[in-house]
Amino acid sequence: MAATAATAAGSGELSLQDLRDYLLRLEETIIFALIERAHFARNDRIYRRGEGSVWEASSTHSALGQQYSFLEYFLRETERIQALLGRYNAEDENPFFPALTPSSFLPPRSSANFLKPNRINYNAKVLDQYLNEIVPSICAAGDDGHYGSSADADIICLQAISKRVHYGKQVAEVKFREQREAYTQLIRARDTDGLMRLLTNQAVEDRLLRRVRLKAATYGQEISDVPRPAPPNSTATDAASAAATAFKIDPDLPERIYRELLIPLTKDIEVEYLLQRLDEQCTVAYLGPPGTHCLRAAQACFSQGEDLLACDSIDNITKVYSHANVLVECQALLADMNLSDKCVPVASTAEGAQRAAEDPHAAALVSELALEMHPDLRVLRHDMQGAGAENRTRFLIISRHLQLYVFRPSAAEQLYSLTSHSCSAAVHIGCA
Numbered sequence: 001m002a003a004t005a006a007t008a009a010g011s012g013e014l015s016l017q018d019l020r021d022y023l024l025r026l027e028e029t030i031i032f033a034l035i036e037r038a039h040f041a042r043n044d045r046i047y048r049r050g051e052g053s054v055w056e057a058s059s060t061h062s063a064l065g066q067q068y069s070f071l072e073y074f075l076r077e078t079e080r081i082q083a084l085l086g087r088y089n090a091e092d093e094n095p096f097f098p099a100l101t102p103s104s105f106l107p108p109r110s111s112a113n114f115l116k117p118n119r120i121n122y123n124a125k126v127l128d129q130y131l132n133e134i135v136p137s138i139c140a141a142g143d144d145g146h147y148g149s150s151a152d153a154d155i156i157c158l159q160a161i162s163k164r165v166h167y168g169k170q171v172a173e174v175k176f177r178e179q180r181e182a183y184t185q186l187i188r189a190r191d192t193d194g195l196m197r198l199l200t201n202q203a204v205e206d207r208l209l210r211r212v213r214l215k216a217a218t219y220g221q222e223i224s225d226v227p228r229p230a231p232p233n234s235t236a237t238d239a240a241s242a243a244a245t246a247f248k249i250d251p252d253l254p255e256r257i258y259r260e261l262l263i264p265l266t267k268d269i270e271v272e273y274l275l276q277r278l279d280e281q282c283t284v285a286y287l288g289p290p291g292t293h294c295l296r297a298a299q300a301c302f303s304q305g306e307d308l309l310a311c312d313s314i315d316n317i318t319k320v321y322s323h324a325n326v327l328v329e330c331q332a333l334l335a336d337m338n339l340s341d342k343c344v345p346v347a348s349t350a351e352g353a354q355r356a357a358e359d360p361h362a363a364a365l366v367s368e369l370a371l372e373m374h375p376d377l378r379v380l381r382h383d384m385q386g387a388g389a390e391n392r393t394r395f396l397i398i399s400r401h402l403q404l405y406v407f408r409p410s411a412a413e414q415l416y417s418l419t420s421h422s423c424s425a426a427v428h429i430g431c432a
């Protein structure tokens with residue numbers, strides 16, 4: 001998995017230079033992945049469903065093969081495990097099968113998001129262009145039987161390309177912040193061409209294309225530790241240049257792929273991100289739990305940054321456990337969710353979490369720490385205490401013996417952020 005763009009000197013704020021440096025490093029990942037895929041034949045059978053697919057030879061998988069090609073199945077299962085392990089918790093990762101991606105069992109990331117919430121996902125286009133334009137251009141026609149290795153290389157290419165083009169969102173966010181007024185005018189006028197002109201930097205693109213060509217020519221050379229026998233009557237210079245012209249991949253191809261596919265897709269994503277940059281965030285409730293057809297419909301209708309909230313399970317909640325103070329502090333949102341009369345005070349939020357974890361029809365108002373300790377609890381809603389509310393708890397340290405304790409200077413700050421932090425409503429994952 002490629003690393004994420006690092007902020008300048010760890011400042012937390014991404015700069016255009018950080019992003020360009022990161023896109024530059026991704027060039028290596030993409031070029032090496034293309035070289036690896038070019039090593040195998042086109043192997044069209046891994047891209048077919050049903051007749052003529054890899055599955056045909058397997059009785060166990062013939063039903064599956066009607067629905068998915070070998071590559072689609074490989075990619076879907078790869079994403080499933082990566083999703084569980086938190087890959088798609090990162091805002092610079094976008095799945096190819098968003099509707100089938102399970103939530104991670106890791107706790108949500110506590111760091112603030114850099115992007116405006118959005119659901120921009122160009123992976124259907126990435127997949128289409130990869131299969132119909134990239135693979136036929138880099139692989140020799142035919143079938144060499146290396147289905148697993150080819151699909152494996154495809155997944156590395158696809159995920160790297162997807163990451164590259166979706167970085168258009170981060171690039172657009174930085175450009176927006178740098179020229180807020182100019183972008184705001186164009187966004188309000190829905191001036192797509194104007195946005196495209198403003199965000200385009202031709203000099204950066206030209207340099208990138210020259211660099212990609214040079215990298216592909218350098219990394220793609222066949223390098224042998226055994227000198228090739230020189231043809232009779234040839235000079236030493238002839239032999240050296242003959243060896244240097246043997247490439248694993250035509251160096252023109254990565255450059256063309258960048259010029260015709262990757263840069264245009266990145267810029268389309270930049271424009272689409274900007275067009276929704278000023279929209280108000282709204283929450284759309286759908287019949288949950290996640291995975292219903294209703295989620296599919298909501299994703300189809302609302303694809304511009306709305307927060308989709310699974311709502312069926314709220315109806316099935318018979319009890320909301322928490323500490324009495326927390327129940328009071330969260331009253332406003334509990335009332336909105338019709339849960340006010342289901343409150344059951346217990347000794348602590350941790351006890352509430354424990355009880356919710358044991359009862360599929362119970363929810364609890366809990367801290368992030370409790371969520372980490374009960375990975376089978378699913379978050380229904382963050383920030384239950386309401387926007388802007390700051391609840392503080394005072395901790396007293398008491399001792400039988402009079403002693404002078406020296407605290408770590410950061411302790412007060414840590415305690416403050418712990419106790420003023422958001423409270424989440426969580427339900428047992430088994431809640432129907």
Ligand SMILES: C=C(O[C@@H]1C=C(C(=O)O)C=C[C@H]1O)C(=O)O
Nearest residue numbers: 171199200201202204205263266
């Ligand atoms: C990504 C950027 O935005 C645009 C897209 C580029 C690309 O896809 O490589 C390069 C320059 C810009 O025209 C950027 O400015 O770096």
